[in-house]
Amino acid sequence: MKCWGFCRMNEITQGLYEAARLIFSLDSDLLEIVGLSLRVTLTAVVIASAIGLPLGAWLVINRFRFRRATIAVMNALMGLPPVVVGLLVYMLLSRSGPFGVLDLLFTPTAMIIAQVIIILPLIASISHQTIRDLWAEYHDLLISLGASRRQRIMALLWDGRRALLTAMLAGFGRGIGEVGAIMIVGGNIDHSTRVLTTAISLETGKGNFAFAMGLGFVLIGLAVAVNLLIHTLSRTERASVW
């Protein structure tokens, strides 16, 4: 049956229908993979932020020999191919690798490790650029107040918090939609390490396009929901706060 492109349109509509069906039936398998997707990426974002935000600020206020090179490398690593990170983490965590005894391969922890590596340069770079602008403004003030290095970093991070939130959300976006690394280190094991993106990849492989599309809509919805939630909680885009 020839259908001149309309079949595909139909499958996208079917995908929307599948997404609605999955959400409203509270499908238990779906809740499980959504939960794991959130758990892995949110944990990775928190860890990467705990390292990346202070690192970005630290790079702003310190002058040292390879500063420019460090920043250039960090910016370049924003484009790190996830599949390469996955392969690297796999080889480190493999039973035949240096950290094999930890028995972390094919666990959510391994997926978190891989995502931290992927997200960290992104968060550190955006944080660095944000704080650099702020530092230009605050430099004289903080120096004249005689603030210590630690106090300077804290003040910059606190006053730049809204822009830094954007850095974290960008990291979340890169993590939640990532499939190359977690497929390798997580293994896409049912009821154990399957997340939304690896499930989408699996269903596409089976030719179940409508179902894969449905999962895709759920993923997009989830990303929007998390962003909205964070913005609401932190009261951005309100008249009272800038």
Add this chain to the structure above:
Amino acid sequence: MNWKSCLLALAASFTLALPVFAKDIKLAVTTSFHNSGLSDVLLPAIKEDLDLTVKLLVVGTGQALRLGQAGDVDAILVHSRQAEEAFLAAGYGTHRREIMYNDFVLIGPKDDPAGIQHAANATEALQKIAQSKQKFVSRGDDSGTHKKERALWKAADLADVSGQSWYRAAGAGMGATLNTASGMNAYVMADRASWLNFGNKGDLALLFAGDPVLFNQYAFIPVNPELHPHVKTALVEKLENWLTGAHAEQLISSYKINGELLFTFNAKP
């Protein structure tokens, strides 16, 4: 302004999830086995009979062998005899136990421009595709299915097909390759199970099957505990006994898609 500490607490509760002490083993299987849907029947039965959770890693044969070699899984279930024997010869596995077989089929456009439908055997079918220069999509990923396909071209005196413009190596798994063939309306070789379960058939149809050279033997290989002492040998042995036993035979021999039998159980007790 407490959302940040909320997030932290949330993240901490996630990371500190309790370790699971249930009995489980990791088994690397090929995509074609998983796509057949048979694992959805076997795994719950294994859980019930042995109280054992089998964690499936669905990968290509090449990656399955590498995972076994590195000791990252406890056993593998694959279908590429030569590669399996090399794996055993290198000492990575203890032994090879045949479980069951299914077969490969040739898929192509419904109107069959190369006319392979009435070919006498697989060799003749491939020669017809080559002579008519009809598009053929290959896995091209060094998987068990790809190795089989290359052996068949060689048997048809067409070992150099990979240079031809009508021969397209997708470099992808079975599902992705079928998607490619469906998009290009090309010929392709697939295992019967993946084809029957495939949801995006388009204008393709099963055109040729039944030649005994197309049979596809699956074998179970435990990873060698002398190389990897952490491998759960006792559980692997239980699983092997179950897979070659009566309940597995009954489930495998009665597994059908659209009324078609997929696998023939041939494990020797």
